[in-house]
Amino acid sequence: MNKAIYIFKRFKSRIFKKFAEYFFIYPKNKGCNICGWSGSRFLNDKWHENVICPKCFSSVRHRLFKAAIDEFYKKDLYLLISNKNILHCAPDKCLKKFLKINSKTYTTGDLLREDCDLVIDLCDMKNISNNSYDLLIVFDILEHVESVGNALNEINRVLTKNGHAIFTVPQKDGLKYTIEGNSKLNKKDRERQFGQWDHRRIFGSDFSEMLTNYEFMVTEISDKNFRLEKVLYNGLKPFKKSLNPLATNERKIYFCKKIN
Numbered sequence: 337m338n339k340a341i342y343i344f345k346r347f348k349s350r351i352f353k354k355f356a357e358y359f360f361i362y363p364k365n366k367g368c369n370i371c372g373w374s375g376s377r378f379l380n381d382k383w384h385e386n387v388i389c390p391k392c393f394s395s396v397r398h399r400l401f402k403a404a405i406d407e408f409y410k411k412d413l414y415l416l417i418s419n420k421n422i423l424h425c426a427p428d429k430c431l432k433k434f435l436k437i438n439s440k441t442y443t444t445g446d447l448l449r450e451d452c453d454l455v456i457d458l459c460d461m462k463n464i465s466n467n468s469y470d471l472l473i474v475f476d477i478l479e480h481v482e483s484v485g486n487a488l489n490e491i492n493r494v495l496t497k498n499g500h501a502i503f504t505v506p507q508k509d510g511l512k513y514t515i516e517g518n519s520k521l522n523k524k525d526r527e528r529q530f531g532q533w534d535h536r537r538i539f540g541s542d543f544s545e546m547l548t549n550y551e552f553m554v555t556e557i558s559d560k561n562f563r564l565e566k567v568l569y570n571g572l573k574p575f576k577k578s579l580n581p582l583a584t585n586e587r588k589i590y591f592c593k594k595i596n
């Protein structure tokens with residue numbers, strides 16, 4: 337029964353996606369820098385209006401990542417992606433093609449999904465030996481794991497010398513210190529405190545320092561690094577701030593280089 341509902345939902349979502357992809361095409365004042373779609377508006381998600389590409393389903397964080405690669409890392413693309421072994425954790429479909437065709441090897445991993453190459457628990461990647469990957473992509477996962485410290489130690493361990501990890505996390509506006517939930521919280525508590533039943537914490541602006549403490553050199557990139565025209569056209573930030581106090585209205589991408 338659950339499978340039937342799942343299949344029905346996927347079918348409905350595909351139909352809607354196709355409809356939106358071709359319906360919102362004029363005027364062309366928005367464009368996706370990942371799949372090349374352009375049109376009048378992006379789709380809404382749970383938190384924000386006008387943020388999801390109707391063709392590839394990219395959201396603000398994916399397009400911000402691509403914009404950073406195009407503008408700041410293009411010269412270093414070889415150093416970061418080309419000829420590199422990449423592990424994409426809980427892979428977002430919209431980035432798969434770009435990463436796959438530009439890398440040496442491309443591997444996907446997830447704890448629960450069946451469509452990935454590896455079953456991995458970020459806090460204990462016992463099936464991956466030290467120094468295995470040059471780049472780990474970890475977008476919106478650290479809010480789910482049992483221990484951020486264990487996950488960052490493990491990520492550091494499986495990275496090669498001078499390897500990179502790229503992170504995004506949900507961050508509450510103006511929150512200085514990350515709020516951790518205790519292990520007794522039930523699903524409803526988590527939904528109320530962190531915005532989603534399977535989130536264990538909500539990050540503050542101390543996330544960057546957290547990464548530094550785990551032997552990473554951090555470069556933080558947000559929409560403020562780009563021309564306003566580009567931000568508005570590619571949707572590199574939500575056009576309208578969500579009034580939900582738990583929403584991430586200011587997305588940041590953390591490009592991190594392993595120090596040792």
Ligand SMILES: [Zn+2]
Nearest residue numbers: 368371389392
């Ligand atoms: Zn797209």
